Amino acid sequence: MGSGPIVAVFGAYGHTGRFVVAESIERGHVPLLLGRDREKLAALAKARPGFETRQASADDAASLDRALDGAAAVINCAGPFASTAAPVIEAALRAGIPYVDVAAEIEANADTFAHFAERARAAGTAVVPAMAFYGGLGDLLVTTAMGDRTSADEAHIAYGLSNWHPTGGTLAAGAVSARRRGGRRVRFTGGRLEYHDDALPTLEWPFPAPLGPRSVLGEFTMADVVTVPSHLDIPEVRTYMTAGAAADLSAPGASAPAAVDERGRSAQTFVVDVLVRSGDTERRVTAAGQDIYAVSAPLAVEAVDRILTGRTRTAGVASAGAIFDAPDFLRALSPHLSLHLHG
Numbered sequence: 001m002g003s004g005p006i007v008a009v010f011g012a013y014g015h016t017g018r019f020v021v022a023e024s025i026e027r028g029h030v031p032l033l034l035g036r037d038r039e040k041l042a043a044l045a046k047a048r049p050g051f052e053t054r055q056a057s058a059d060d061a062a063s064l065d066r067a068l069d070g071a072a073a074v075i076n077c078a079g080p081f082a083s084t085a086a087p088v089i090e091a092a093l094r095a096g097i098p099y100v101d102v103a104a105e106i107e108a109n110a111d112t113f114a115h116f117a118e119r120a121r122a123a124g125t126a127v128v129p130a131m132a133f134y135g136g137l138g139d140l141l142v143t144t145a146m147g148d149r150t151s152a153d154e155a156h157i158a159y160g161l162s163n164w165h166p167t168g169g170t171l172a173a174g175a176v177s178a179r180r181r182g183g184r185r186v187r188f189t190g191g192r193l194e195y196h197d198d199a200l201p202t203l204e205w206p207f208p209a210p211l212g213p214r215s216v217l218g219e220f221t222m223a224d225v226v227t228v229p230s231h232l233d234i235p236e237v238r239t240y241m242t243a244g245a246a247a248d249l250s251a252p253g254a255s256a257p258a259a260v261d262e263r264g265r266s267a268q269t270f271v272v273d274v275l276v277r278s279g280d281t282e283r284r285v286t287a288a289g290q291d292i293y294a295v296s297a298p299l300a301v302e303a304v305d306r307i308l309t310g311r312t313r314t315a316g317v318a319s320a321g322a323i324f325d326a327p328d329f330l331r332a333l334s335p336h337l338s339l340h341l342h343g
């Protein structure tokens, strides 16, 4: 066991939680394994001997306080986050420790900014929502493409996924978000979230080689529409998804990701192609890697490591691009992510 900081992982036995636990151990952190189900925790304890487990429920504040006792930080991997983010942030604020989550729910992420910005800033505590593939990586890429600028006309984030076998947590989060929207769709335009009933446009996105041009759904809106505008003045933020992956997600009986390597990653590959436009000037940054769930772990654990070692630019509720040195953060992920800065 490492002698590093104790990092609580809520939802430790979930698909993403397991990647986060493995990554924490690899980084020399000591994961404290938290979850609401005692039996699932006991099974995880067998797979991770030597690491402490503690049961806690989002609707039982005292259980969360006991669970976080002695932790230096908490990573929340238990979604839907509409139910877990607020109570775990409250517990982190009571404990005076930083909070990072992997939420990909637009409304839940927006709530985190709206409800906790003042208190987290006053407490000097870092609260970083969407510190994962969706929301976090796109924001780091946009921020990197921006360089020293803080405003642009448009940001486009195109997701080129080879396929998308969703976890139960992804499907549940999607269902909760859809209910919150009353079945409507959402996009970020004119500097704000706009709810609408328009059909999603299909277009071709020119992913760089080797992927090349692919059919994508436009306005396939992801958490980046909360994280990017939280700190950059960009009135149009649009996200796109390869049509095949979007169809996988909504297919009846969609199957969960299957491990193909010793790290537990699936065969899924991804390209995230980011284009930022200001007048006639375009800047483009592209990242590629394997398995969107697996790569969320180094994103979240790197974030915690930077917070605990003081490598932050601000306190309070902040997205990845606001709180971290984005290009430096992305360079640190090079074992997991190949990065291409065009031109």
Ligand SMILES: NC(=O)c1ccc[n+]([C@@H]2O[C@H](COP(=O)([O-])OP(=O)(O)OC[C@H]3O[C@@H](n4cnc5c(N)ncnc54)[C@H](OP(=O)(O)O)[C@@H]3O)[C@@H](O)[C@H]2O)c1
Binding pocket: 011, 012, 013, 014, 015, 016, 017, 035, 036, 037, 040, 057, 058, 077, 078, 079, 080, 081, 083, 084, 102, 103, 104, 130, 131, 132, 133, 134, 135, 167, 168, 169, 170, 173, 223, 292, 293, 296
């Ligand atoms: N932003 C991103 O790119 C990104 C990346 C990865 C994951 N995510 C999100 O992270 C969440 C988890 O995904 P996953 O892939 O790990 O799914 P998963 O394998 O289905 O795991 C879900 C986990 O959340 C726990 N959980 C659900 N509701 C809970 C509640 N009310 N209280 C306590 N624990 C609760 C589950 O515990 P039980 O088994 O006890 O129900 C389980 O540990 C999803 O919302 C997903 O959208 C986002």
